[in-house]
Amino acid sequence: MRLLERTLFVKFTTDKDIVAAGGIVEIVDAVERGLGLRWQTIQDLVSVRSRAVGWSAARQELSQQWLQGGLMQRVRNVWRAPTAVGGEAWMEIAALNHPYSGTLMTSMELRIPEQMVAAREGVDAVVEVARWCMATFDPLYLHAHLTDDHAIQNCLDEGMLRLGFGVDAATLDEDRPGREVSRGTFRYASCWLTGMGVPLLDRTDELDRGALPGDVEPFGDAVLVRLYDDPACPDEPAAREAQRALRKVMRWEELARAERWTSGFWQRRG
Numbered sequence: 001m002r003l004l005e006r007t008l009f010v011k012f013t014t015d016k017d018i019v020a021a022g023g024i025v026e027i028v029d030a031v032e033r034g035l036g037l038r039w040q041t042i043q044d045l046v047s048v049r050s051r052a053v054g055w056s057a058a059r060q061e062l063s064q065q066w067l068q069g070g071l072m073q074r075v076r077n078v079w080r081a082p083t084a085v086g087g088e089a090w091m092e093i094a095a096l097n098h099p100y101s102g103t104l105m106t107s108m109e110l111r112i113p114e115q116m117v118a119a120r121e122g123v124d125a126v127v128e129v130a131r132w133c134m135a136t137f138d139p140l141y142l143h144a145h146l147t148d149d150h151a152i153q154n155c156l157d158e159g160m161l162r163l164g165f166g167v168d169a170a171t172l173d174e175d176r177p178g179r180e181v182s183r184g185t186f187r188y189a190s191c192w193l194t195g196m197g198v199p200l201l202d203r204t205d206e207l208d209r210g211a212l213p214g215d216v217e218p219f220g221d222a223v224l225v226r227l228y229d230d231p232a233c234p235d236e237p238a239a240r241e242a243q244r245a246l247r248k249v250m251r252w253e254e255l256a257r258a259e260r261w262t263s264g265f266w267q268r269r270g
Contacts, residue, residue: 002163002164003148003151003160003164003165004148004164004165004166005111005147005148005151006087006113006114006115006147006148007087007111007112007113007114007146007147007148008111008112008113008114008116008117008126008144008145008146008147008231009109009110009111009143009144009145009146009147009150010108010109010110010111010112010126010129010130010142010143010144010193011107011108011109011110011141011142011143011144011187012107012108012130012133012137012139012141012142012195013105013106013107013108013139013140013141013142013185013187014105014106014107014137014138014139014140014197015103015104015105015106015138015140015185015199016106016137016138017071017072017073017095017104017106018095018106018137019066019069019073019075019095019106020066020067020069020070020071020073022063022066022067023106023137024066024075024077024093025059025063025066026136027093027108027133028055028079028091028093030129030132030133030136031091031108031110031129032081034125034128034129034132035089035112035116035125035126035129036084036125037081037083037089038081038082039055039079039080039081039091040054040055040080040081040082041053041054041055041079041080042054042055042058042062042077042078042079043077043078043080044076044077045076045077045078045092045094046074046075046076052080055079072104073095074095074096074097075093075094075095075096076092076093076094076095076096077092077093077094078090078091078092079091079092079093083112083113083115083116084116085113085115085116085118086113086115087113087115088113089110089111089112089113089116090110090111091108091109091110091111092107092108092109093106093107093108093109094106094107094109098184098185103185105140105185108133110129111147112126114146114232117231117232118232123230123231126144126193126231127193127226130142130144130193130195130224131217131219131224133195134195134219134222134224135219138197138222139195139196139197139219139222140185140186140197140199140200141186141187141194141195141196141197141200142193142194142195142196142224143187143189143191143193143194143195144191144192144193144231145178145189145191145192145193145231145234146192146231146232146234148165149178149234149235150178150180150189150191151165152165152167152172153172153176153177153178153179153180154176154178154179154180173240175244177190177240177241177243177244177247178190178191178234178240178243181252181253181256183255183256183259184259186199186200186203188250188252188255188256189252190227190242190243190244190246190247190250190252191227191243192226192227192228192231192234192239193224193225193226193227193231194224194225194227194246195219195222195223195224195225196222196223196225196250197222198221198222201221201222201223203255204249204250204251204255207249207250208249209223211249212225212246212249213225213227213242213245213246213249214226214227214228214242214246225246227239227242227243227246228242
């Protein structure tokens with residue numbers, strides 16, 4: 001199918017400025033080490049004329065550039081690496097002002113081939129990378145899920161589902177338990193791994209943390225929730241029920257409705 005990626009997606013976001021403190025290199029090294037990758041190239045996506053260059057050759061100069069560049073740097077780079085199972089892993093790290101709030105957001109988006117989590121060792125490696133992100137930085141949120149499943153859960157066009165993903169819309173749950181709604185700097189979604197920082201947890205009044213489903217691991221006042229064991233099995237009934245349970249406890253729909261008219265035009269379309 002034309003839109004299938006066959007990848008696992010991880011996204012981590014914080015509103016802290018971690019670039020000047022060397023946070024970019026920390027993330028690059030941690031992901032490389034944790035997943036057994038070797039980053040080959042880096043490309044600057046802020047400059048329209050930039051080309052990919054070798055990471056090992058550029059590492060020293062760029063590390064010093066970020067450390068000496070001061071606060072609130074505007075950074076967006078993508079790293080690429082071949083993987084042992086074939087295909088390519090890529091990671092984008094960006095420190096940019098959010099278009100609606102103006103808040104400086106630092107995010108990491110990682111895509112790795114699904115085959116890397118076909119074995120238990122690969123699943124454990126991704127979980128450890130997520131745990132490292134939660135423990136090292138002050139998170140807003142972290143999400144890890146199959147890229148295609150998340151896209152299917154959020155696609156409302158029957159033709160696109162059929163031609164792009166090979167899915168009959170009638171076979172999907174009406175409530176789409178894995179759907180996502182974004183409001184301002186927050187991304188409300190119930191995923192295989194769902195990390196929630198204090199600013200996100202505080203949006204649900206009188207939250208009963210004991211009611212959170214799945215395996216819940218605290219990181220200070222933040223939490224990392226593992227809703228189901230195997231990221232490759234989101235269609236299992238227990239996995240969908242866990243997604244629904246997290247949505248209910250966190251009141252995603254209620255928050256989305258309450259904030260609908262305080263966001264920008266494109267947010268209101270959500």
